[in-house]
Amino acid sequence: MEYAAAYGPVVMNAVKAIVVLILGWFLAGLISGIVRRRVVSHPKIDDTIGNFAASLVRWLVLLVTIIAVLQLFGIEATSLVAVLGAATLAIGLALQGTLSDIAAGVMLIIFRPYKLGQFVDIGGTSGTVKDLNLFVTELVTPDNVQIIMPNGKAWGAVVTNFSAHETRRLDLTFGIDYGDDADKAIQLIIDTAKADSRVHSDPAPWVRVTNLGDSSVDLGVRLWCDASDYWELKFHMLKAVKKAFDENGINIPYPHIMSVPKSA
Incomplete structure (x- = not known):
């Protein structure tokens, strides 16, 4: 009892x-x-x-x-x-990193340099934003690897947001042989771009001779498209322009090794 x-x-x-x-x-x-x-x-x-x-x-x-x-x-x-x-002082000293992450999380929500679902680069670490909470930002890489980044590091780093705008400019470079017709090659690239519905007409496709290299005449290409179409359009244009060049006799130079026999 x-x-x-x-x-x-x-x-x-x-x-x-x-x-x-x-x-x-x-x-x-x-x-x-x-x-x-x-x-x-x-x-x-x-x-x-x-x-x-x-x-x-x-x-x-x-x-x-x-x-x-x-x-x-x-x-x-x-x-x-x-x-x-x-105990405020002792707790503050012991948890200064955590408190800094919370404060950084609040700043990230106020200024919103990135949102859920956007593809970003934070201080050299790239991925799609999956979660943003009081303490951490969670990223997922294109090969499905999880990255947990403290908000303090995210707030103090340079943030590159690839999904911030609805449109993006696709920049490509194609090299042609010095003996080929540059104007013909430029027109082929423009026709290939206009044939793809993902390429915006405004601004119009831009193709110019941008460099005279050691073994090629370099043609710079600038195309505008929806941000969601960026990568697929890039892969398609590389293949489509190569095919158009092959069909019209435009050569893309590549390194050669020449063997010179030594005379007796």
Whole structure:
């Protein structure tokens, strides 16, 4: 009886704490999911803000859950605030990297140099943005490799966003033989480009002689297209122009090795 009287309340509080933790964890996931769906469903708000808001709400619910658990063991919220206030400096020094990531995450959401689904290069690391939360930015490379980058590093790095605009300019260079007709080759490239519906007519395809190389006359090509068509158009143009050159007698120079026999 004495054992039950002495330890009974502690055991009950421990059980309650476990129940509160489970419910808090469940509610954190439930509420964050609802917030994400509500924000994402709004036509004027992009998915990036939805993910970030859901992450913020989840951590707030978990914080409230932890405070509730501490109160079950007799630690009042006011006492907890006082303790946290006294330990602010120590926590700040110990978690300065984490706090920096949170601050950087907020800045990334405010200025939005990239959004979910966009292909970016962040400080030399390229990939499609899959997630942006309080602490990290998650990228997926074209070969399906996951990259986790702390927000602090992402915010402090040079960001190249290849998907920021709806259109992109495709730049290509084709070398032809010095003995070939440059005007004929230019017209072949223009005709090939105009035959592809992915090439925009405004600005019109641009082809000029851009360099006289050691073994070729280089023709620079500039084509405008939708950003989503960039890579497929590039691969198609390389193949199509090569075929057009072959059919019309335009030669593409390539390195040769000449053997000169030494006379007796």
